[in-house]
Amino acid sequence: MNVVNFVIKCILLGIFFQAVGCPIACAGSEALPQRPLIVRGDDNYPPYEFTDAGGNPAGFDIDILRAVAGVMGLDAEIRLGPWNEIRQQLERGEIDILTGVYHSEQRARLFTFSTPHIIVSHSVFVRKGSDIRNFADLRGKKIIVQKGDIMYDYLMGSRLSDNVYAVENQKEALRLLNSGQYDSALLSRLQGMYNAHRFGLKRVEAVGPPIQSRKYCFAVRKGRYDLITQLNEGLSILKTTGRYDQIYQKWFGVYERKTFLKKVMKYGLLISIPLMLVILMAVFWFRTLKHQVAVKTRALRKSEEKLLRIIDLVPHLICAWDREGRFILANRATASFFDMTAEALEGRSLTDIQSDFPGAASVFQGDMLLKARFGKEKICQDALENRRVLQVTRIPFQDGDDTALLMVGIDLTDLRRTQDEKESLERQLIRSKKMEALGILAGGVAHDLNNVLSGMVSYPDLLLMDLSADHPLRNPIITIRKSGQQAAEIVQDLLTLARRGVFKHEVFNLNTIVTDYLKSPEYESLRADFPGVTVRVLPDSELLNIKGSPVHLKKTVMNLVLNAAEAQPDGGEIIISTENRYADGADGDREGDFVVLTVADEGIGIDKADLDRIFEPFYTKKVMGRSGSGLGMAVVWGTIQDHNGFIEVDSVGGRGTVFTLFFPVIRDALLPEQGDIPLKKYIGKGESVLIIDDVAEQREIASGILRKLNYSVRAVSGSEAAFNYLKENRADLLILDMILNNDMDGLTIYRESLKINPTQKAVIASGYAENRRVKEAQKLGAGAYIRKPYTIENIGTAVRCELDRKRGF
Structure with missing residues (x-):
C-alpha cells in the first residue's frame, strides 16, 4: 500500500509538471465532433474485420471498437468497404477512425495510432507429421507466401530458399499446403489458424515461434490526440475489466494451444481436494478470526485494486524499482513499452530487460537513488526497437525499511517528430528562397556577360576565315577564342544556377556521358594535377535512358570528380557507378524508376555543419581562385533541379563522401549522333536579313558573320527603325533580340511585324536561355532560338533552317 499511495501522489505531481513543461502537447487537438463518429474497416480481412453472411460488420476489431465506444460513451457509425478506398478517406479527413491498421514509421507520418489492441505475428504452417518445426528448417524447401505480404520480402532478404511461390490469398495457400503440393507456408498466425478451421483443413498446423511481430492499432487523422486518448483509455478499461479477454477468446481462444490448460486442470484437481479439506478445517477452527480478517482484507484489496486500475488508465509510463533495480510496480503503458505483461515485469531487473532505458545503468549507483529528477528528456528504444523520446521524472521514496524509486515517463515521440519535420521544412524553404534570390542575380549578370563576350567568341571565327593556315596570328587568335569560350562556360554555370541554363533536351545514356568525360581534356588535366588519385568506373550495362542536356550532365x-580528387590530396580512389533503381518514396523523395549516378571518394569528408551549405554559390573551405569559379556544387544542384531529379549526400568528416544523383527514367530510344555541320550547308543565297538589337557591338558581330555567309544584311537598334524599314522594304528574315532596353521586346516586335507582313519569318536571339516569351513567339511562327554569344555555326544554321522552312511546319 505504501507504493500505491505514493504513486497516486506522484501521478498528481507528474500531471502538474506535464501541464507546466509540455503546454503544447494538446495544442493540435480538435474537439470531438457532436455528430456520430464515422468508423470504417476492411470488408474482407477475417477474422479481424469482415462483412458476415447477413451483410453486417463483424470480427475482432469491430467487437473491440464497439466495446471501447460503449465504455467511453462514444456514438460510432461503423461501415466496411474496400481497404484502399477507406484508407484514402481517412487521409482526406472524410472519416474519423480506421478499425485496424498495421503500425509503421511511414504510416505514422500520415495517421495518429492508438496503443495496439493486438500484436500480429507470422508463423510457419506445415502438414501434420512434417519434419519442419521452425523457420530454420525451411532452407531449400518449397514455401508458399501471400502476394504483397511482408513475409515475401522477408524471405527474399533471407535467401533461405529459391523455391518461393506467391499466391493471391491465404485460403489458396492453405488449400495447396493441405493437398500436399508444397512443404510449408508462411502466413499470419491467428488469421491462418482461423482460415484453416473455417475451411476444414485439418491436416494443417502452425509450428515454431512467432515471426515478424507487428503492432495492430486503431488509426485516426494526424493530430487527433483527443480522440486517440479516448480510444487508448477505452482499451485500458477493457483490459482491466476483462472484457478484452472475453472478446479475444471469442475469436481466437479456440485456436490457441490447450496443453497448458489441460495440465492446470489435471494438477488442480489433485491439489484442490486436500486443499479444500484444509480450508474446511481452518474455517471450522478459525471462523471468527478469519471473518474479521477477511472483512478488512477485502476492503483493503478493493481499495488497492481501485488505485491500480487508475494507474493502469494513465497513458504514461509509471513504474517503480527497488534498490537492486528490480520492478516492484509497472502499469500497462510500461508493460507495453517493454512488450511484456506487468506480471512478467515484476521482480525482473531493469538492466537485464533493456540496458539503454533512461537511468538503467546509473540510477542505482551510489547516492543517485536519493536524487529526484524532474522533466529530463531521454532518447531510447522500446522492445520493438522503435526510437522513443521520453520526458522522465524520477522520485525516490521509502518502501518499508528500504528506499525505492518511482519513474513517470511521458512519451513525446510524436511531438518531437512533428517539431523536427517543421524545422526541416523551414530550413528547406529558407534554402530555396536563398537560391532563388542568388539565381535571379546570377541570371542578370550572365545576360550582360554574354553580350560582353560576343566579341571574344564571334570575332575570332571571322578573323580565322580570312587567315591562311600558316599565318603567324592564327594561334594567338585561336587562344583568344578558347579563352572566350571558357568564359562563356562560366556564364553557362551562372545560367544553370539561375535555372535558365538547360536549353536543349535530348535522349541520351548516362554511361555515354561518363565515357565522354573520361576522354576529355579536363579529365587528362585532372590526372596530371592529381597523379596519386585513381578512378574506377562501374557502369550498368543495361542502364536506361534519360532526357536532358548532355553538356550540363558532363559538367x-x-x-563531382574534381571535388573528389581535391578531397584526397595524398591520393586515393574515386568510384563512379551507374545503375537503374526504383525509389519507393519512403524518405520523402519522389517515387518511381530512376537512373542513379554515384560518385564516391575516400577523402577528408564533409563536416555535418557544412552539409547544408555545400550547394550555395561561392561557399567553400578551399582557397578561392585555386580550383575553379566557386560555382561547381551550385551548378550541380541547379542541373539536378533542371532535370527534375534529386541528390543525396552521405559524408562523415575524415571518412569520405558519396554523392548519389537520381534522374527520372525515359523509355524513348536514343537518336543518332550528329557531327559538325559543313559550311556549305548553311551558306546564304543572297537573302535579305534585318537585325534588331539595341547593342551596337551585337549588331556589328551578327552583320559581319552573315555577310561572310553571303547574306544581304541591314541592322537597326530598335522597334521604330525596324517598323519604318519593313513598311518600305521586304526582309526575308528578322533576327530579334529578345530583350531591348527601354523598348518593345522581341515578342512584341514580331507580333507587330506580322501585321505588316503576315508571312514574315524570324529567329529569336538572347543572352538568356529560352523562356515563356520565346515560346510564345515561336507559337506565332518564329523559328529557332539562338543563344548568345554568336558563333558562325549557331547563327548560320538557325538562319538557313528558318529560310528553308515552309510555313506551317
Whole structure:
C-alpha cells in the first residue's frame, strides 16, 4: 500500500509538471465532433474485420471498437468497404477512425495510432507429421507466401530458399499446403489458424515461434490526440475489466494451444481436494478470526485494486524499482513499452530487460537513488526497437525499511517528430528562397556577360576565315577564342544556377556521358594535377535512358570528380557507378524508376555543419581562385533541379563522401549522333536579313558573320527603325533580340511585324536561355532560338533552317 499511495501522489505531481513543461502537447487537438463518429474497416480481412453472411460488420476489431465506444460513451457509425478506398478517406479527413491498421514509421507520418489492441505475428504452417518445426528448417524447401505480404520480402532478404511461390490469398495457400503440393507456408498466425478451421483443413498446423511481430492499432487523422486518448483509455478499461479477454477468446481462444490448460486442470484437481479439506478445517477452527480478517482484507484489496486500475488508465509510463533495480510496480503503458505483461515485469531487473532505458545503468549507483529528477528528456528504444523520446521524472521514496524509486515517463515521440519535420521544412524553404534570390542575380549578370563576350567568341571565327593556315596570328587568335569560350562556360554555370541554363533536351545514356568525360581534356588535366588519385568506373550495362542536356550532365560529372580528387590530396580512389533503381518514396523523395549516378571518394569528408551549405554559390573551405569559379556544387544542384531529379549526400568528416544523383527514367530510344555541320550547308543565297538589337557591338558581330555567309544584311537598334524599314522594304528574315532596353521586346516586335507582313519569318536571339516569351513567339511562327554569344555555326544554321522552312511546319 505504501507504493500505491505514493504513486497516486506522484501521478498528481507528474500531471502538474506535464501541464507546466509540455503546454503544447494538446495544442493540435480538435474537439470531438457532436455528430456520430464515422468508423470504417476492411470488408474482407477475417477474422479481424469482415462483412458476415447477413451483410453486417463483424470480427475482432469491430467487437473491440464497439466495446471501447460503449465504455467511453462514444456514438460510432461503423461501415466496411474496400481497404484502399477507406484508407484514402481517412487521409482526406472524410472519416474519423480506421478499425485496424498495421503500425509503421511511414504510416505514422500520415495517421495518429492508438496503443495496439493486438500484436500480429507470422508463423510457419506445415502438414501434420512434417519434419519442419521452425523457420530454420525451411532452407531449400518449397514455401508458399501471400502476394504483397511482408513475409515475401522477408524471405527474399533471407535467401533461405529459391523455391518461393506467391499466391493471391491465404485460403489458396492453405488449400495447396493441405493437398500436399508444397512443404510449408508462411502466413499470419491467428488469421491462418482461423482460415484453416473455417475451411476444414485439418491436416494443417502452425509450428515454431512467432515471426515478424507487428503492432495492430486503431488509426485516426494526424493530430487527433483527443480522440486517440479516448480510444487508448477505452482499451485500458477493457483490459482491466476483462472484457478484452472475453472478446479475444471469442475469436481466437479456440485456436490457441490447450496443453497448458489441460495440465492446470489435471494438477488442480489433485491439489484442490486436500486443499479444500484444509480450508474446511481452518474455517471450522478459525471462523471468527478469519471473518474479521477477511472483512478488512477485502476492503483493503478493493481499495488497492481501485488505485491500480487508475494507474493502469494513465497513458504514461509509471513504474517503480527497488534498490537492486528490480520492478516492484509497472502499469500497462510500461508493460507495453517493454512488450511484456506487468506480471512478467515484476521482480525482473531493469538492466537485464533493456540496458539503454533512461537511468538503467546509473540510477542505482551510489547516492543517485536519493536524487529526484524532474522533466529530463531521454532518447531510447522500446522492445520493438522503435526510437522513443521520453520526458522522465524520477522520485525516490521509502518502501518499508528500504528506499525505492518511482519513474513517470511521458512519451513525446510524436511531438518531437512533428517539431523536427517543421524545422526541416523551414530550413528547406529558407534554402530555396536563398537560391532563388542568388539565381535571379546570377541570371542578370550572365545576360550582360554574354553580350560582353560576343566579341571574344564571334570575332575570332571571322578573323580565322580570312587567315591562311600558316599565318603567324592564327594561334594567338585561336587562344583568344578558347579563352572566350571558357568564359562563356562560366556564364553557362551562372545560367544553370539561375535555372535558365538547360536549353536543349535530348535522349541520351548516362554511361555515354561518363565515357565522354573520361576522354576529355579536363579529365587528362585532372590526372596530371592529381597523379596519386585513381578512378574506377562501374557502369550498368543495361542502364536506361534519360532526357536532358548532355553538356550540363558532363559538367556535373566533371565537378563531382574534381571535388573528389581535391578531397584526397595524398591520393586515393574515386568510384563512379551507374545503375537503374526504383525509389519507393519512403524518405520523402519522389517515387518511381530512376537512373542513379554515384560518385564516391575516400577523402577528408564533409563536416555535418557544412552539409547544408555545400550547394550555395561561392561557399567553400578551399582557397578561392585555386580550383575553379566557386560555382561547381551550385551548378550541380541547379542541373539536378533542371532535370527534375534529386541528390543525396552521405559524408562523415575524415571518412569520405558519396554523392548519389537520381534522374527520372525515359523509355524513348536514343537518336543518332550528329557531327559538325559543313559550311556549305548553311551558306546564304543572297537573302535579305534585318537585325534588331539595341547593342551596337551585337549588331556589328551578327552583320559581319552573315555577310561572310553571303547574306544581304541591314541592322537597326530598335522597334521604330525596324517598323519604318519593313513598311518600305521586304526582309526575308528578322533576327530579334529578345530583350531591348527601354523598348518593345522581341515578342512584341514580331507580333507587330506580322501585321505588316503576315508571312514574315524570324529567329529569336538572347543572352538568356529560352523562356515563356520565346515560346510564345515561336507559337506565332518564329523559328529557332539562338543563344548568345554568336558563333558562325549557331547563327548560320538557325538562319538557313528558318529560310528553308515552309510555313506551317
